[in-house]
Amino acid sequence: MARIRSILTWTIVALAGAGALGVVALRRGESINAAWLLVAAFCSYAVAYRFYSKIISAKIFALDPNRATPAERLNDGRDFVPTNRWIVFGHHFAAIAGPGPLVGPTLAAQFGYLPGALWIIIGVALGGAVQDCVILCASLRRDGKTLGQMAKEEIGTVAGYTALVAVIGIMVILIAVLALVVVNALKASPWGIVTLGLTIPAALFMGVYLRWIRPHRVLEASAIGLVMLVGALYAGRWVAENPTLAPMFTFDGPTIALMVIAYGFVAAVLPVWLLLAPRDYLSAFVKIGVVLALAVGILVVLPPLEMPAITRFVDGTGPVFAGKLFPFAFITIACGAISGFHALISSGTTPKLLQHETDARMVGYGAMLMESGVAIMALIAACVLSPGTYFAINAPAGLLGTTTESAAVAIQQWGFTISPAELDQLAKNVGEASILSRTGGAPSLAVGMAHLFSRAIGGTSAMALWYHFAIMFEALFILTTLDAGTRVGRFMVQDLLKHVYAPLGRVSWYPAVLLTSAMVVGAWGYFLYQGVIDPLGGINSLWPLFGIANQLLATVALCVGTTVIIKMGKQRYAFITILPLCWLTLVTMTAGLTKLFSADPKLGFLSHATLIADKVASGALPAGIKTAADAARVIANDRVDAAVAAFFIISVVVILVASALEWWKVLAGHKPAVSSEVPFQPRAAFAAGD
Template sequence: MRILKALLWACVALLGAGAFGFLALQRGEHVSAGWLLTAALCTYAIAYRFYSKIIAAKIFALDPARATPAERLSDGRDFVPTNKWIVFGQHFAAIAGPGPLVGPTLAAQFGFLPGFIWIVVGVALGGAVQDCVILCASTRRDGKSLGQMAKEEIGPIAGFTALVATFGIMIILIAVLALIVVNALRSSPWGTVTLGLTIPIAIIMGLWMRYVRPGRVLETTAIGVILLVVSLYAGRWVADSPALAPLFTLSAVQLAVAIVIYGFTASVLPVWLLLAPRGYLSAFVKIGVVVALAGGIFILLPPLQMPATTRFVDGTGPLFAGKVFPFVFITIACGAISGFHALISSGTTPKLIENEKDARFIGYGAMLSESLVATLALIAACILTPGTYFAINAPAGLIGTTVESAAQAINQWGFVVSPTELTALAAKVHEASLLSRTGGAPSLAVGMANIFAKVLGGEGSMALWYHFAIMFEALFILTTLDAGTRVGRFMLQDLGKHIWAPFGRVSWYPAVLMSSALVVGSWGYFLYQGVTDPLGGVNLLWPIFGISNQLLAAIALCVGTTVIIKMGKAKYSFITIIPLTWLAIVTLTAGWQKIFSPDVKLGFLSHATSLAATVAGGALPAGANTAGDAARMIFNDRLDAAVVAVFMISVMVILIDSALLWSRVIRGTVPCVSTEVPFTARAVPAQS
């Protein structure tokens, strides 16, 4: 039996290695998505079976006889012992946001291979390790949050840095996500109407669950899903109506203002009215679409049109500037390693775990599933021809605003695409134009529509599927945006009460309005900056988001390493130190380049200098209509440089703070005491 098992694992390893080898060595031909999926699934299986075992067995020695917080502190509310499959489902639904869809799509500008390798290797050695270690550590500490653990395990400086980092990443995340929605809906009456209708749909659901059928979540959500389909057709109807279509054909700035107003309103309205029903709807649709996408790709195994690597690995890419190292590791955060997950792994999830042993399956396993979603998104983006992909994703500053200029610019980069092809594709998805829809959502939607239309509905259904995909992505993003704004408001009130006590009163309207306005104003500022950027804004905001998310991951891995060392398991601390070292190298290099690179497309400061030189020469830079605009652009560059600098300094502070503590614990000057809640045997309860 043992020999059989060893043989089986050897086969899995060989198969995975073979698939990787094929991907690395193939030349010219279009590779089937099947090779990527084989390489990914084999790596996941090996990583789960062997690598996660080190965390479960050697480090934490997860013990099924040990009572979990869900059992000891059972309160029927947050602490509820729950079946492992259900916890897996809710953990997966909570961690899988728009990030794993957008990042890989953007990173496809380097070709499919760099992003793919990082997604698969990064998750096995980094992301899944982080999620699992934090989940185990938090489960052993009554479900404490990452911030609390950073404070108690490392020290108050680390705790404060974690808090500020969480707030900072939230602001940048919301800004960049809102920008993606704006670029997807700009001059698209169909998309705008469909997404706009999701707001009244959520409100109807909220009222229904409150007053008509209290507590009937599922039935209400089912009605909501039907209404979503209706809104999809309503959108088409409006887009076809000559009288109504112009009313809903909005410019980027108009959409940005609408989203800011929405974010503010959602943050001050009662949760049951808008946020909660919207969250249910989004989670429902999310799981449905992810399963459908996986099904479609596994059935079709489409050939990838994108080459393994493109010439843009040299740093001249149109979507965002910067070489493949370090920028592929910044662009793809969610899907490979995402610091945000540490908040979930130390939030709702540890309070539900019934049996400690489940933490491996939930922490490590759910992250592997998210990595699979990222792989699927990468595949969906890479089945477009590179010419189409760059036409949709390159900013107007580089390819102009007509199909002719776009085709010409892209042909010069060495990718073949004709103006008629681009016009035909836009017509097929019922849009006036697909050019320069930076942000990744539309190209992913075209890829998804291709897959869905092939499985169900045929060519004629492309427009419906495209708008369904756009609605799904935007719905999903707005859910993160409104919930994030509200959470940001609470965090700000919590921080602000130390300065002025009444500011912290969560049900005092002036404080609520003020803090909401501050949060919305912060991300709205970055959003406006992105929307008015002639290079599309993504070039500007996504790398900052990547750096901030990886910073949070670095904090989480510092907490993890500290916990492991204090348990007296220093010899196994390589498990968190490997990804931590890599992230430190990557974030600091990327941050340094974003600030100081002499390339004006990459470095904020050199860009500011070149703008100032243009102004000094008596001209106005592209995208500026007045001298005031130009001055604002220069200020923004310096502000962005400062934001990145703050993130970099935070990484260094927390690394130094932790490293000092580790050396003290290892040298014995600080006692090596674990802060785990002592062992209590599991009572086998009569019922949960």
């Protein structure tokens, strides 16, 4: 009876999902409701979880509730702590959810909602969630080893070191691009900058409170911090409306970039309890709160999607970023479908917390499905805007010009209509002087969220508050990623430099701390600054680099996963990681080679450098570049970007070749298929009759 009911239920879920997906994919010419997208996504997730993730948990790893986990065997009350699975799920989700799945789908909306939606749904089920779950299971069976350690032990030393260096490179690009998103959201916005600026003393106050006033009362301090954030929001409005103060807090992009760089350096050398830890608590709350609010907002309003299913920009002429649908839609969405970074978390804290082996399916596969749901909601928030509004916010000034009139004309030429008056009115509604060319995804997501939230609560008059709330929330956790990332980068650099000069590895020696922090901040600061002054809008060059880097890390993770599966003798099921691995290799290689060698200067770094050099040689300066020295700098930047892309491509090849060799050795019988798993031990609690 139960069996029949189960079959019936799953048939209904599958049919509902397929039907909704059909509507999303096939309906043309009239706008569809966001509800179709939600139903399609969530039914697909349910089916994927129930059936596809079972291959990993039951067939490959045969997760066993009676097998002791590292948390039980190595319980030290510190690192290894058996923890309730819902707590681990929440903790893991809070760790993997960042600004990536919000920004990526927003940018990819330039192709219309359909390509993004399909890749987010299919990519997560067959790629992202598989990667997270397989790496979590592999690490769980190896006492919580990290991805780098597993790459070294399973594939070989070369792959291990390549992965290590790649992680540092990816960190640098990640921080730079996220910082660029913040800069673009805050330039010429006194409200935004005052609000975000005030979150820093709020976090410092929490740090002091937790240390001296009421030690260890984290929730109490967080509650105070949240109230202070609301205060910061209103203080920002007060400054923006004050004719004397507003100009004092209006800064251009390069100035804000320098501020962010200075902030990054100071934050990285301050003690963690003072700034980073309290703000981390705060941003975890805000993150979970906003995800819930976004879900409720979409469900209450059930908005129609104004963006067409597919736009003409699939041909590669899009203003938001250059490049055709393939491979750039996949590179751009990155985190919402598959993110290599998650492999670091799945092989970091999480495997050391799981109480039962079987929890790995829910935490590894399930949390990634939820992250993908966030990406779908971000896509919806971007697509509820009219296409004219969306492109006005996301296209660079080089294409739109600097007035609402010139923007309206440019957008008209792309086939969408919006009047200058509408753009002025929208800017006024969200409390900004202008919303034109606020590239980077965060502002258009904030406008979309403000649009949704204000329809649910407060009406148009509340739109400006909602907009700046959304900007604050995105910037808050980008800054947290920024200083946590800088700090981690510093430790990794110190770890490498100690081989050169031993004292440089000492984490409490101030000269070493200052030097290595400056190196890391200098590295991402360089990319940030070049992005800010880039006449094409730095997102165009940096976001694809970030996407390629992130997918490269996913390639490493899937190589490790495949090797582990083959060495377990489960090659019959190795398709589960090989399938996404093949696709990602195709995507990263195509994108990387295009960014390097494309003859289109909007796309190829090298051809852009050549174009500028030719123009300078012929005596004319290209548009947006004022002096010959600027031109020389643009050319140098292009070459650095090209070198970074080349480095990522070579890393992919090195790791793929090393892995393929290892697979061949094992499959051809030249090397015994020996799994490096820690042998089975029964759970103590089970043995005692739990």
